[in-house]
Amino acid sequence: MFQSMKDCTDYIFALKASQYKGEPLESALKILQALGNPHHTTKFIHFAGSNGKGSTLNATREILMHHGLTVGAFISPHLERANERITINKQQILDEDFVRYANAIVQIIERDLEGKFPSFFEFVTLIMFQHFAAQQVDVALIETGIGGRLDSTNVLVPEVSVITTISLEHTEMLGDTYEEIANEKAGIIKAGKPVVVGVRHSEARSVICERAQEKNAPLYMLDQTILLNKNATEQTFTYEALGRKLEGVYVKMAGTHQLDNAALAITAALLFDSSISDQVIRESLRYASWDGRFERVTPQIILDGAHNSEGTTALLATLAQVAPQKRYKFIYAALQDKDHRISIRMMDAVAAEMHFTEIALPRAATAEALAKESTHVKKFIHKDWRSLLREQIAQIASEELLIITGSLYFIAEVRTFLQEELA
Known part of the structure; x- marks a missing residue:
């Protein structure tokens, strides 16, 4: 008991x-x-x-x-x-x-x-x-x-x-x-x-x-x-x-x-x-909102649990709608039981940079495996997503958006981390 x-x-x-x-x-x-x-x-x-x-x-x-x-x-x-x-x-x-x-x-x-x-x-x-x-x-x-x-x-x-x-x-x-x-x-x-x-x-x-x-x-x-x-x-x-x-x-x-x-x-x-x-x-x-779904943690940091290609389509359409002039830097982590290629290639097409990382779950995809699906000229692999976030937040430029996306389990961990980090 x-x-x-x-x-x-x-x-x-x-x-x-x-x-x-x-x-x-x-x-x-x-x-x-x-x-x-x-x-x-x-x-x-x-x-x-x-x-x-x-x-x-x-x-x-x-x-x-x-x-x-x-x-x-x-x-x-x-x-x-x-x-x-x-x-x-x-x-x-x-x-x-x-x-x-x-x-x-x-x-x-x-x-x-x-x-x-x-x-x-x-x-x-x-x-x-x-x-x-x-x-x-x-x-x-x-x-x-x-x-x-x-x-x-x-x-x-x-x-x-x-x-x-x-x-x-x-x-x-x-x-x-x-x-x-x-x-x-x-x-x-x-x-x-x-x-x-x-x-x-x-x-x-x-x-x-x-x-x-x-x-x-x-x-x-x-x-x-x-x-x-x-x-x-x-x-x-x-x-x-x-x-x-x-x-x-x-x-x-x-x-x-x-x-x-x-x-x-x-x-x-x-x-x-x-x-x-x-x-x-x-x-x-007028008041209905949902944490982790196009959630603006700060004016330049967005969390979105776009965990499949349809979710990524919606995310990119929303970015084009609300911030068409910004440079997008994506941070992506996901589980193995998804077809990531379509989502990653969609982000590749609009990204200034692609950053791949991973979470400590049995079903998590490795950063290397995710990065292999990307053809972006500026793609980066990071094992430690916390260090990656600290680095990116410290150097983000005024014309950039940092978009953290992928598995909702990843978004959950990041959200807790950012609440403490940005407090």
Whole structure:
């Protein structure tokens, strides 16, 4: 049994999916049943997608909170501490609650599963279900970990499902094609429950539409039943869907892709509660922001968890929109389970310099391996990203931007480091 938060997180961070050999979702369902099925007492909105699900979830949370609801949220990864993954109205779960729920799970694992623990993500998912049920939230917004169909969050039945985008990611687990990955993400669609879709890739859309039809799930698709008229210069848009029209909606987060995410969030929120007013929607989106997503730590330092080619496309489009005259110096670190070449070549095309580094994780790509994908004439390899950052911050020129990007795990470490370094 865990005595402290550190004991608990040190142990569960080390858990691997391979330790439990049962069928997918089997351990989660067994444990939830022993806990009294807490996931049956909460209303959910479920979010999947390769990019944008965190930003879309956050915008949805802002709308529902401004409407007066008590809103749980389950996100990943965390940037500083595991408690960030489980919040109610943005307040993180207390250490003592986290440990208490964890110990309840441990007792069941030892009694019913012969001490065979599920993965870290599944374990934290089980803590989340207990917390939201105990606190009787009005709605819980749940982000999938990887994929959707076999994700440990997919034991829930949502009021609304949201699929933001589809990219070629986690191909070793989800498949090599857009259609295969879309099939996994579409696994969160439930019978008769509406699904909100931001996917624009045609083959991926077809898969999702087919799944929605099979499940008799009402489908709300960006550019079809959700219409936008964007003003990228002012970061505003006109929204038309569900019989509502809102003109000149301002979104705080930079980038035209955030206008898409905001439209998905509005639709999801209105499908959950149609009484939400236009004023609430407008006010909430003025304040919605998301750490580590085009986050300006200083006027010249930007953090962005662009962990795949679609994310990199959005990052570069946003840079072109807000800082077209600047010289871009990229610092990049990532995990091995991604196709980095496309992202790196895209950055090569606009970069003044490319700096490659690495993080101390088992699945991390080496700086050398990442640099091999670059054809830039000014590419540099650094083993120690902390020394690299200190050096670059000290010498940054007025016309330059330092853009730190790649894995969200890298962004999390950098963010903590910069808070201390720039204090």
